[in-house]
Amino acid sequence: MPIGGVIFLTIFIAVFGTALIYLARLTGGMRKNNSAVKKEVYECGIPGQEKKDTKISVKFYLTAILFILFDIEIIFMYPWAITFKEFISKGQGAFVFVSMMIFIAIFIFGLFWEIKSKALEWD
Amino acid sequence: MISDALLFWFLAFVTVGSGLAVVLFTNPIYSALSLVMTMVGVSALFVTLGAYFIAGVQLIVYAGAVMVLFVMVLMLFDLKQELMAFSRGQITGALKVISAGLFLGLIFGIITKRSNLSFVDKIPSPADINIDNSKELGTVLFARHIFGFEALGVLLLVIAVGTVALARSKGGTHAKH
Amino acid sequence: MGKDLFEVVVNCVKLLAIFLFMVQAVPILVWLERRGSAFIQNRFGPNRVGPLGLMQLLADALKFLKKEDFAPEAAVRPLFYAAPVFALIPATLAYCAIPFSIPLSVEAFELFGQSWGPYIFKMQGYEMNVGIVFILGVSSLAAYTIMMAGWGSGSKFSLMGALRASAQIVSYELALGLSIVGVIMLYGTFNLTDMVMAQQGPLQFSAFGKVIQLGWLPNWGIFYQPLGFILFFAAAFAESNRLPFDLAEGEAELVAGFHVEYGGFKMLMFFIGEYGHMLIASGLVATFFLGGYGIPIWTVADVRAWLGTMFESPQTVDLMTMLIHLVSYLTKLAIFLWIFIQVRWTLPRFRYDQLMELGWKTMLPWALGNTIVTALVIYLVS
Numbered sequence: 001m002p003i004g005g006v007i008f009l010t011i012f013i014a015v016f017g018t019a020l021i022y023l024a025r026l027t028g029g030m031r032k033n034n035s036a037v038k039k040e041v042y043e044c045g046i047p048g049q050e051k052k053d054t055k056i057s058v059k060f061y062l063t064a065i066l067f068i069l070f071d072i073e074i075i076f077m078y079p080w081a082i083t084f085k086e087f088i089s090k091g092q093g094a095f096v097f098v099s100m101m102i103f104i105a106i107f108i109f110g111l112f113w114e115i116k117s118k119a120l121e122w123d
Numbered sequence: 124m125i126s127d128a129l130l131f132w133f134l135a136f137v138t139v140g141s142g143l144a145v146v147l148f149t150n151p152i153y154s155a156l157s158l159v160m161t162m163v164g165v166s167a168l169f170v171t172l173g174a175y176f177i178a179g180v181q182l183i184v185y186a187g188a189v190m191v192l193f194v195m196v197l198m199l200f201d202l203k204q205e206l207m208a209f210s211r212g213q214i215t216g217a218l219k220v221i222s223a224g225l226f227l228g229l230i231f232g233i234i235t236k237r238s239n240l241s242f243v244d245k246i247p248s249p250a251d252i253n254i255d256n257s258k259e260l261g262t263v264l265f266a267r268h269i270f271g272f273e274a275l276g277v278l279l280l281v282i283a284v285g286t287v288a289l290a291r292s293k294g295g296t297h298a299k300h
Numbered sequence: 301m302g303k304d305l306f307e308v309v310v311n312c313v314k315l316l317a318i319f320l321f322m323v324q325a326v327p328i329l330v331w332l333e334r335r336g337s338a339f340i341q342n343r344f345g346p347n348r349v350g351p352l353g354l355m356q357l358l359a360d361a362l363k364f365l366k367k368e369d370f371a372p373e374a375a376v377r378p379l380f381y382a383a384p385v386f387a388l389i390p391a392t393l394a395y396c397a398i399p400f401s402i403p404l405s406v407e408a409f410e411l412f413g414q415s416w417g418p419y420i421f422k423m424q425g426y427e428m429n430v431g432i433v434f435i436l437g438v439s440s441l442a443a444y445t446i447m448m449a450g451w452g453s454g455s456k457f458s459l460m461g462a463l464r465a466s467a468q469i470v471s472y473e474l475a476l477g478l479s480i481v482g483v484i485m486l487y488g489t490f491n492l493t494d495m496v497m498a499q500q501g502p503l504q505f506s507a508f509g510k511v512i513q514l515g516w517l518p519n520w521g522i523f524y525q526p527l528g529f530i531l532f533f534a535a536a537f538a539e540s541n542r543l544p545f546d547l548a549e550g551e552a553e554l555v556a557g558f559h560v561e562y563g564g565f566k567m568l569m570f571f572i573g574e575y576g577h578m579l580i581a582s583g584l585v586a587t588f589f590l591g592g593y594g595i596p597i598w599t600v601a602d603v604r605a606w607l608g609t610m611f612e613s614p615q616t617v618d619l620m621t622m623l624i625h626l627v628s629y630l631t632k633l634a635i636f637l638w639i640f641i642q643v644r645w646t647l648p649r650f651r652y653d654q655l656m657e658l659g660w661k662t663m664l665p666w667a668l669g670n671t672i673v674t675a676l677v678i679y680l681v682s
Binding site for chain 1: 311312315316319364365366367368369372373374375381384385388389392393396425426427428433453454455456457458463466467470471473474477478481482484485488489490560561564565566569652653656657660661664665668671672675676678679682
């Protein structure tokens with residue numbers, strides 16, 4: 001069963017990576033300088049004004065949700081792609097081809113509607 | 124097979140444990156990351172049942188797409204106030220009591236009605252598990268459930284249109300210009 | 301993982317060997333990248349430490365070890381420290397699913413007063429029946445690493461970089477997933493080994509009931525799916541955050557993107573993850589479009605017959621066949637890795653809106669068109 005190998009490797013890397021970071025912590029040591037300025041997060045030379053509640057464009061959210069929708073559609077093409085040749089050899093090629101083309105037509109309609117409604121514009 | 128049983132118990136422990144962690148963490152980001160772990164665990168359980176393609180879909184769609192959106196949105200906002208609202212307050216307390224009651228009722232129902240439940244009518248034999256059944260899945264999907272498949276396409280289109288109508292910043296009803 | 305102790309141990313060692321290969325490939329690739337960029341830009345590059353500057357890698361590793369372990373005050377420590385470790389996992393898991401040579405069969409033998417075997421060892425970490433789906437699924441988990449690092453650092457630069465990177469990765473995952481639908485249709489399988497086997501020998505296909513053969517071309521996927529190849533390769537650049545798609549790092553605007561707060565070994569682990577994604581992309585391109593570990597035009601049986609004239613024992617022939625295919629795979633891998641490096645030092649970076657436009661408005665429609673045309677052609681010629 002391949003899943004055993006996957007679990008083994010996952011656990012090994014987790015342990016290995018943690019050990020590596022811990023080792024680097026031991027060899028690197030801590031410097032004496034522990035001023036507040038050093039512990040600030042990076043800023044390009046001016047005093048940092050960090051706030052976590054940064055306002056982020058809603059476009060990232062839109063991109064992510066459109067990604068989910070298209071991803072599901074693409075995933076549904078995989079079982080079709082893997083069985084397409086079998087359906088052709090069984091003589092049902094035309095039916096499966098047309099049904100997939102309808103699905104893809106809906107997909108294309110959605111995509112072009114989004115392009116046209118400027119949902120995918122970035123500025 | 125002792126190794127299969129061990130594997131199942133390990134994966135079940137990971138899945139249920141991370142599922143529990145989703146509820147028990149107060150920080151929503153940790154909750155979301157635990158939910159990712161739950162999805163990955165469920166996917167691994169699918170693999171042990173021989174449903175390789177479904178496992179992959181679980182990984183790609185749930186762990187790789189839906190939860191990315193969740194984590195992304197959670198990271199966009201500073202959730203201090205929501206955190207307070209969800210961990211304290213009378214309404215939250217009532218919600219907690221209600222959900223605990225529902226959960227207890229579920230457990231009670233399972234225990235008392237156990238004899239009537241039969242989730243699995245056929246256990247896959249070990250020989251079936253190593254066969255790639257993605258082709259059978261495709262055959263069933265396109266031979267028998269073709270209408271549902273097309274309806275899914277339309278449904279996804281509707282969702283896309285709705286999302287864009289709600290969230291777009293250009294050309295929509297809330298457009299600046 | 302195996303039916304007895306020996307097989308389990310060998311499989312575990314194999315997994316560790318692949319992981320170590322990945323980790324070891326990174327310093328060499330870094331050296332190659334620095335020397336290569338110097339060559340391209342008419343500079344010297346690292347050439348002082350050791351022959352050709354090769355010892356620079358060791359010096360760098362030592363320097364990484366001596367770096368202070370540091371986390372900024374605003375960082376969310378559990379996520380900040382977990383992110384580099386998690387950066388390694390998806391890359392390694394996906395890379396282990398790519399086959400790199402033909403299976404090696406070991407005859408039954410005696411050890412510790414017990415008889416073992418016979419065994420067949422697959423030359424890949426583990427064989428997933430749904431290789432492609434598994435690799436796509438696992439590598440889609442890489443987005444979490446970036447978000448954990450970006451949010452965990454508590455810095456605005458990191459958060460911006462993480463957001464950009466994850467939006468870019470999910471956008472190009474669509475084009476990546478769609479561009480291989482044609483490949484799956486062509487071979488009718490998800491299994492990577494079956495795909496490699498389908499690409500053996502000279503170019504040969506049946507159209508309209510006739511079998512057409514071109515003896516001077518290998519039977520590679522790139523000749524059936526040229527557009528799919530271009531789309532997949534371009535999307536793979538974006539997935540591994542390499543130039544011209546490295547908007548996540550964008551030195552000029554975001555300094556280093558999501559890993560701006562990292563240093564020392566934690567930084568190195570992000571590097572291993574990034575180069576791991578390069579290795580996956582190169583391996584997948586080779587497997588889908590360039591015959592994987594296969595030798596051009598020759599089939600595995602041809603190679604075995606040729607070696608059979610040179611060596612006596614079948615065990616040696618088996619081993620040599622395996623090694624020859626391994627060398628073939630590594631050559632293809634090296635060529636694509638070099639293309640990655642060459643492109644990085646040749647092309648300028650996109651602007652973010654151009655990047656998104658390319659992903660959604662250009663590559664996605666072209667990939668859809670490729671799928672439709674492939675389906676149409678497959679349907680019409682058979």
